[in-house]
Amino acid sequence: MSPRWIDETLHAEGGLTTSYRADKILYEENTGQQQLVIFDNPTFGRMMTLDGATQVATRDEFIYHEMMTHVPVLAHGAVKSLLIIGGGDGGILREALRHKSIETITMVEIDAGVVEFSKLHLPMVSAGAFDDPRVELVIADGTKFVAETDKRFDVIIVDSTDPVGPGGVLFEEGFYRDAKRCLTPGGVIVTQNGVPFLQPDELASTIRKFRKLFGDASCYLATIPTYVGGPMAMGWGSDNVALRQTTALVLAERLTSAGFSTRYYTPQVHAAAFALPQYVQDCFPR
Ligand code: SAM
Numbered sequence: 547m548s549p550r551w552i553d554e555t556l557h558a559e560g561g562l563t564t565s566y567r568a569d570k571i572l573y574e575e576n577t578g579q580q581q582l583v584i585f586d587n588p589t590f591g592r593m594m595t596l597d598g599a600t601q602v603a604t605r606d607e608f609i610y611h612e613m614m615t616h617v618p619v620l621a622h623g624a625v626k627s628l629l630i631i632g633g634g635d636g637g638i639l640r641e642a643l644r645h646k647s648i649e650t651i652t653m654v655e656i657d658a659g660v661v662e663f664s665k666l667h668l669p670m671v672s673a674g675a676f677d678d679p680r681v682e683l684v685i686a687d688g689t690k691f692v693a694e695t696d697k698r699f700d701v702i703i704v705d706s707t708d709p710v711g712p713g714g715v716l717f718e719e720g721f722y723r724d725a726k727r728c729l730t731p732g733g734v735i736v737t738q739n740g741v742p743f744l745q746p747d748e749l750a751s752t753i754r755k756f757r758k759l760f761g762d763a764s765c766y767l768a769t770i771p772t773y774v775g776g777p778m779a780m781g782w783g784s785d786n787v788a789l790r791q792t793t794a795l796v797l798a799e800r801l802t803s804a805g806f807s808t809r810y811y812t813p814q815v816h817a818a819a820f821a822l823p824q825y826v827q828d829c830f831p832r
Contacts, residue, residue, distance in 0.1 A: 552585055555598035556708060557744055557775070564600075564774050566593060572667045577659030580711055584667045590772055592668055594635060596660070597711045602635045603772040604670055611637035612811040613768040614780055617819065618701045618734045619645055620800045621789045625700040626650070629728065631688035631716060632738075633705035634660030636672025642703075643678050644806045652699070654684045654691040656712050661685075689715045692724040700730050704737040704781075709748060717748065719755045722783070726759050734789055737781035739765060744775035746829040754831045756783040762790055766819035767826065768810070779826065790820060 550571065554564040568585035572592070575582060580596045587593050591604035602610075615638055619625050625645065630638050630653040642651050655661055661683065665672060676683060684691060688704070702725050707713035715721055716737075725735055740748040749765060756763030760783040767777040782790060797813035 550585075552583055552593075552595060553598065554595065554600050554774070556600070556710075558598075560744065562744070562774075566590065573663050575659075577657050577663075579657040579659065580707075582659060582663060584663060592670075593772070594664065594668060596707055599708050599710070600772050601707070602637060602668065602671060604668070606771045607635075607637050607671060609768055609810045610770045610773070610778070611641045612808050613766075613819065614638055614703055614705060614736060614738065615641035616801075616808065616811045617766060617780070617816050618703065618736045618782075619648070620797050620804070620813075620816065621792045622700055622732075622734055623792070623796075623800055627697070627699045627730075628652075629654070629697075629699040629702045631691070631702065631704045631706060631725075632656075632713070633703070635664040635668055636661070636675045638703055638705045639675040639681065640671065640673050643675050643680065645804055647804070649680065650682065651678075651680055652682045652684060652697065654686055654688045656685070656687050658685045687712070687715070689718075689721045689724070692721065692728050695728060697728065698730045698733075699728055700733045702729060702733070702735040704735065706738055708740060708745075717752060719758070722752075722755050722759055726783070732784070732786035732789070734782065734784035734786070737783075739779040739781040741773055741775035741777065742779045742826050742829050743777075749779045749781070749826070749829045750831055752781045753829070756781060757831070759783060761785040762787040764790060764820065765822070765826070767822065768819060777826075782820075793817065
């Protein structure tokens with residue numbers, strides 16, 4: 547029997563799809579929120595797609611999860627409370643828990659099915675993170691949570707799907723405004739903001755909204771092979787303009803005292819990630 551191929555259709559309107567051979571399908575169902583597929587691919591390991599968009603691959607997830615987590619946490623330098631919006635596979639949660647200085651992590655995920663099936667079929671991604679006593683898992687729409695909570699967070703990480711399906715609301719100004727309300731003074735929000743070579747408008751839209759809300763609005767880059775089309779942008783918003791300028795020397799001291807090793811993140815890579823090629827800078831509204 548010929549093997550099954552799973553198509554990534556995120557960029558299909560632009561005439562681009564990516565296909566991954568599925569040597570084994572572990573789960574393929576509509577969770578009631580999203581179409582969830584988990585399968586094994588010989589090159590990228592175990593993969594998950596949601597509504598046709600690649601979410602996580604065990605071979606390269608460390609790049610995304612380390613850069614989405616350690617850049618804001620080490621730039622801030624004194625994180626006690628952290629909020630994750632989305633992140634159902636548990637990779638961001640795993641990386642955040644490595645910082646023993648963080649006292650509480652709240653994770654707000656809209657789809658219990660993603661958490662359940664990630665724990666079952668992708669345990670290497672969360673690596674037990676959901677069981678950590680510092681974690682509060684809330685199954686809810688992230689927009690509702692930030693609009694209503696009286697909690698405050700030093701770092702907010704929006705590990706969302708792309709602006710299709712339930713993820714669309716996480717790219718709206720009202721969500722960003724409410725998220726800012728939940729930041730402690732000088733806190734920082736980072737956002738999964740797509741691949742600017744293919745999704746320039748998504749980045750431009752977030753930067754435009756962040757400029758209205760924050761003293762410092764920018765992004766940083768990391769290249770994750772299964773997020774096709776070149777480097778991915780991670781949106782950055784903070785009223786503490788010094789955070790983004792934290793030097794590699796200071797970051798190195800903080801990483802050493804955090805006491806764990808990484809596979810992609812280094813203080814030098816962190817500092818360099820904010821050096822943006824001209825075509826990415828050109829995405830920024832004038
Ligand atoms: N790293 C992936 C990426 O870059 O596309 C994202 C991974 S994570 C699986 C994305 C999560 O966002 C999913 O679990 C999805 O259910 C969740 N999500 C989507 N819309 C949401 C919303 N409005 N509130 C909370 N979580 C949401």
